Structure formats: C-alpha cells, structure tokens
Amino acid sequence: MTRDLKERLVSLASVFLKLGLIGFGGPAAHIAIMEAEVVRDRKWLERSQFLDLLGATNLIPGPNSTEIAIHIGYMHGGVWGLIVAGVCFILPAVTMTAILAMAYTQFGSLPQIAPLLFGIKPAVIVVIFGALYRLGKKAIKQRNSWAIFLLVILFRLLGLNEVVSMLLGGLLGMVGLVFTQSNPNPIPLLLFLVSNNINQVANENQVNPSLWQLGLFFLKIGSILFGSGYVLIAFLEGQLVNQYGWLTQQQLLDAIAIGQFTPGPVLSTATFIGYVILGVPGAVVATLGIFLPSFFFVLAVNPIIPKLRRSQWTAAFLDAVNVSAVAVMTVVTMNLLYQILWIPTGSFPINWEAMLIIILAGIALFKYELNTALVVLGCSIFGWSLSYI
Structure with a gap:
C-alpha cells in the first residue's frame, strides 16, 4: 500500500466518520452534506461526476446515500477506499442503534419508558x-x-x-x-x-x-x-x-x-x-x-x-x-x-x-x-x- 493511498484512506475515514455522526435528516440530507464535503470543499469530484453517482444509485438496489458514500470511496481510494468509506459511514449509526436496542430490551416495557x-x-x-x-x-x-x-x-x-x-x-x-x-x-x-x-x-x-x-x-x-x-x-x-x-x-x-x-x-x-x-x-x-x-x-x-x-x-x-x-x-x-x-x-x-x-x-x-x-x-x-x- 503506497503512502498516497494511505493518506487517501485516512481522509476518507475522517470525512465519512464525521458524516456518519452528523448525518441526521434522512438520505436527502446525507446526499446534500456529501456534495458539500467532497465536491464544494475538498474537490475530490466534479459536480457532473457526483450527479453521475447520484443517477447510478437509482439503477441498483440498496440505500442511496450509503451507496453514494461507497461510490466516492471507490473513486477516491479504489477497493480499499470503497470499504473504508462505507464502513465509516455506517458504523456510527449501527453502534448507536445497537446501544439503544440493548437499553430497549431491558427497559422498553417499563412505565417510565x-x-x-x-x-x-x-x-x-x-x-x-x-x-x-x-x-x-x-x-x-x-x-x-x-x-x-x-x-x-x-x-x-x-x-x-x-x-x-x-x-x-x-x-x-x-x-x-x-x-x-x-x-x-x-x-x-x-x-x-x-x-x-x-x-x-x-x-x-x-x-x-x-x-x-x-x-x-x-x-x-x-x-x-x-x-x-x-x-x-x-x-x-x-x-x-x-x-x-x-x-x-x-x-x-x-x-x-x-x-x-x-x-x-x-x-x-x-x-x-x-x-x-x-x-x-x-x-x-x-x-x-x-x-x-x-x-x-x-x-x-x-x-x-x-x-x-x-x-x-x-x-x-x-x-x-x-x-x-x-x-x-x-x-x-x-x-x-x-x-x-x-x-x-x-x-x-x-x-x-x-x-x-x-x-x-x-x-x-x-x-x-x-x-x-x-x-x-x-x-x-x-x-x-x-x-x-
């Protein structure tokens, strides 16, 4: 793994962990935040390329915003980038949901909850x-x-x-x-x-x-x-x-x-x-x-x-x-x-x-x-x- 690729993977991890933590509001909000982050601010993609990715997500099954994150990772860091971007975007939500599930199974039927x-x-x-x-x-x-x-x-x-x-x-x-x-x-x-x-x-x-x-x-x-x-x-x-x-x-x-x-x-x-x-x-x-x-x-x-x-x-x-x-x-x-x-x-x-x-x-x-x-x-x-x- 080259030094340039490592730097790209670190950048992808930091960006998509952040997006996974602040990405409230559903797929439309996620996509808007991604566009601002990777097109407007970091210039990893041209706006026309981002629109191509947005169109492609409608051609395959799966959650649109997650797949756009995976697409961006693949284009910026290859197969390793695909994995890093997808996992980092998904991980915060999955972790929080698992914690809430544990609390729910223990307290969900109580009158206070x-x-x-x-x-x-x-x-x-x-x-x-x-x-x-x-x-x-x-x-x-x-x-x-x-x-x-x-x-x-x-x-x-x-x-x-x-x-x-x-x-x-x-x-x-x-x-x-x-x-x-x-x-x-x-x-x-x-x-x-x-x-x-x-x-x-x-x-x-x-x-x-x-x-x-x-x-x-x-x-x-x-x-x-x-x-x-x-x-x-x-x-x-x-x-x-x-x-x-x-x-x-x-x-x-x-x-x-x-x-x-x-x-x-x-x-x-x-x-x-x-x-x-x-x-x-x-x-x-x-x-x-x-x-x-x-x-x-x-x-x-x-x-x-x-x-x-x-x-x-x-x-x-x-x-x-x-x-x-x-x-x-x-x-x-x-x-x-x-x-x-x-x-x-x-x-x-x-x-x-x-x-x-x-x-x-x-x-x-x-x-x-x-x-x-x-x-x-x-x-x-x-x-x-x-x-x-």
Whole structure:
C-alpha cells in the first residue's frame, strides 16, 4: 500500500466518520452534506461526476446515500477506499442503534419508558409521510406513473407480496414508459429480475428463526431494496410482522422510532431488529446481511455507469420500480397510522393524544422545517408529559 493511498484512506475515514455522526435528516440530507464535503470543499469530484453517482444509485438496489458514500470511496481510494468509506459511514449509526436496542430490551416495557415511545411513534408517522411526499414528487412524474402507483396499491390490497408487487410494477411500467418514447433500445434486465424467486427464505409462521434464516432474510432485503431506506418499512411490516411473526407491530413501530434518534443510514434499523429477535448475534448478521450487497453492487456497477445511464429500458424499469416502492410504502404507512390512531373501544374511537402529536410534528417538520431528530425528541418529551395530564 503506497503512502498516497494511505493518506487517501485516512481522509476518507475522517470525512465519512464525521458524516456518519452528523448525518441526521434522512438520505436527502446525507446526499446534500456529501456534495458539500467532497465536491464544494475538498474537490475530490466534479459536480457532473457526483450527479453521475447520484443517477447510478437509482439503477441498483440498496440505500442511496450509503451507496453514494461507497461510490466516492471507490473513486477516491479504489477497493480499499470503497470499504473504508462505507464502513465509516455506517458504523456510527449501527453502534448507536445497537446501544439503544440493548437499553430497549431491558427497559422498553417499563412505565417510565413507555410514554417516551408513545410520543415518538406518531412523530415517526409524520416523518414517513414527509419521505413519501418527497419520493412521490420525484418518482411520479407523468400519467403512466400514476397508473403504476394505483395498480401496485391494488396488488398490495389484494394480498400480493411486496417484492412481487414492485417487480410487476417495474415490468409493466418499463413497457409503458419505453413505448411512449421513440426508438427503444432493449438490454437484458437479468440483474434486476433474479430476485423474483428468492422471496421465501424462512418457513411461514416461524416464530423463532435460526441465525441463518434471519441473516438470509436481511441479505435478501439488501439485495432487492430499491429507492430510499424508508421502503424497508414495507418489507418489515409485510413479512417480519404479518408473515413470519418474528416481530410484533409494537416492536416494528418502536424500531422505526428508535431509528430516528440515530444519524446515518435508515437501514441501521436492521441492527435494532436483529438484536431484539436474537441478541448480539442477530444484530451482527442482520447488519451484515442488509449492508453487504451494496458494496458488491457498487463494485460491479461503478465501471459501467455510463452504459447503464444511456439505456432507455433500464432507466424506465427503475423509474417504474421507484413508483412501485412509493405505492408499497403508502399502504404500509396507512396501516401504521390506523394502528396508532384507532381505539376499538370507547365512545371516541380516535386516540386524541396521538392525533395532537401528529399535528404538532407536521407543523414542526413541514412549516418550520426543523431537524427530524429534534422533532422526534421533542415529541417523545411531549408524549411523556401527556402521561401526567
């Protein structure tokens, strides 16, 4: 290893550890911070190169901001740089999430902690709605996109699996979007279709998974997850909660909520879930499973970015998959909202405390554009104070 490479790796480590520690606000905020750091300040990349990387992340599965970090590491320090940048960006969030998971399993059911989590859950719903709005605004650009969106919602309401719904939406959308343009240039889509038949990684109704089943589940998710890390919620709710029963609806909401306290990738939620299900070994295999595919995808795709970006068929397929992901997230979010607000007994069936927190969180996030972590923390304190009224 040359001295120049060592210096580059040290620079990458310092930059992405810092970004991993201060990267609150979700993928859009991460990308903005990275652009300021590596393009404007350090001039490691031209702005046009950074935009190429941003486009490439939409062509492969995995969390967008994490993959941009890995791309930058690869371009600045080769394979070693890829590893250093990715690990340093992920490590702070994973470490904080693991600590919170340990505290949660020990204290999460106590009355002193329950009011804090009660305040967080409605705030998280608002955060997810905000992500849905931003993603939907970017993904749903034309009439065909709205048709895909509604069709995928119908697929989910009819009970079709999340992965199958998204792939069907992608295929139908690809045909529709490409043939509304002229001179289509088809290329193979096997890279994106091989995941169609790997949905079943554990026995249905399996309550106590083995370590390899848990790891394989998250490896599958990391290999097929298109778009924002928030899409992860759809897979977790549909399979871990409803299909396998490894996680309760309550634990899912708590996992999403606690994930909002940590900076860095949203997918660090997998660390929390792995710990809740199988302790430290579960946290390790869940983390490795969900993040490892991104390193290999970037390593494979980075050299061929120009060809992928020029393909009408690939671009149309992934545009449609992104629309499908927003549709799947919409169904899941409405289900979570119902779980939080609906009280089946009593004269007034709406949880007014949760409704009040949702309204306040919405004002803070959308009108005043406050930091997501601050809003979630404020709502947790407000929820705690409501317990004394």
